[in-house]
Amino acid sequence: MEAQPARTNRRRFLLIAGLPLLAVGGLTAYAAWPQPDPSKIRVRTDLKPLQSRFGTYVGELTEAHWLGYDIDESAGDRTIPSPDSRIRLVGVARLAAGGGAAIVRNAEYAFAPAAPPSELPAPLGQYLPADAAWQHSPRFDAHANRPQSGALPSGEYHIDEARDLVRFDLVYLYT
Incomplete structure (x- = not known):
């Protein structure tokens, strides 16, 4: 029964750490995307x-x-x-x-x-x-x-x- 709280904590950590990393990656890709010249x-x-x-x-x-x-x-x-x-x-x-x-x-x-x-x-x-x-x-x-x-x-x-x-x-x- 103790494995369940550890799994929940790991998911929570990945969610909290992963979303900002995805946002920063998306913003970096947008900034680097070529604009019409x-x-x-x-x-x-x-x-x-x-x-x-x-x-x-x-x-x-x-x-x-x-x-x-x-x-x-x-x-x-x-x-x-x-x-x-x-x-x-x-x-x-x-x-x-x-x-x-x-x-x-x-x-x-x-x-x-x-x-x-x-x-x-x-x-x-x-x-x-x-x-x-x-x-x-x-x-x-x-x-x-x-x-x-x-x-x-x-x-x-x-x-x-x-x-x-x-x-x-x-x-x-x-x-």
């Missing part, structure tokens, strides 16, 4: 995904360099996707000739010279002209960021009228 994501040049998302607002795109990735997912995730994913589209695209002027000169939007709020991820830096004359309009952002089928976009568009370039940094929330 936009600098290691392949620069895309396909136009169709961009044209379908915001082409109706900026016009025809003739060239693009951009990144698209889920900002909540680590690079090695192989799990069921979250019901709410946030996809970041960031890059620069060339508009058809005269496209930049057509957008900027629309008085409804009141474009004004403005520096973009943040740097683009490193792989995209080589596609931006150093002396670009960016213009921005919060009214145009509101117009172009209308809810789309299953997605709620947010972000900013900057236009270089002389070069017919659009610089975009957008997040699409899919719910």
Whole structure:
């Protein structure tokens, strides 16, 4: 009969000592898990995904360099996707000739010279002209960021009228 209390004490000890060790191991594995690194994501040049998302607002795109990735997912995730994913589209695209002027000169939007709020991820830096004359309009952002089928976009568009370039940094929330 005395073997039972010793077994119970041993189980209690293993439970008390084992749970913190498992928690520390889990936290260490989470901290060491690779996070998404936009600098290691392949620069895309396909136009169709961009044209379908915001082409109706900026016009025809003739060239693009951009990144698209889920900002909540680590690079090695192989799990069921979250019901709410946030996809970041960031890059620069060339508009058809005269496209930049057509957008900027629309008085409804009141474009004004403005520096973009943040740097683009490193792989995209080589596609931006150093002396670009960016213009921005919060009214145009509101117009172009209308809810789309299953997605709620947010972000900013900057236009270089002389070069017919659009610089975009957008997040699409899919719910």
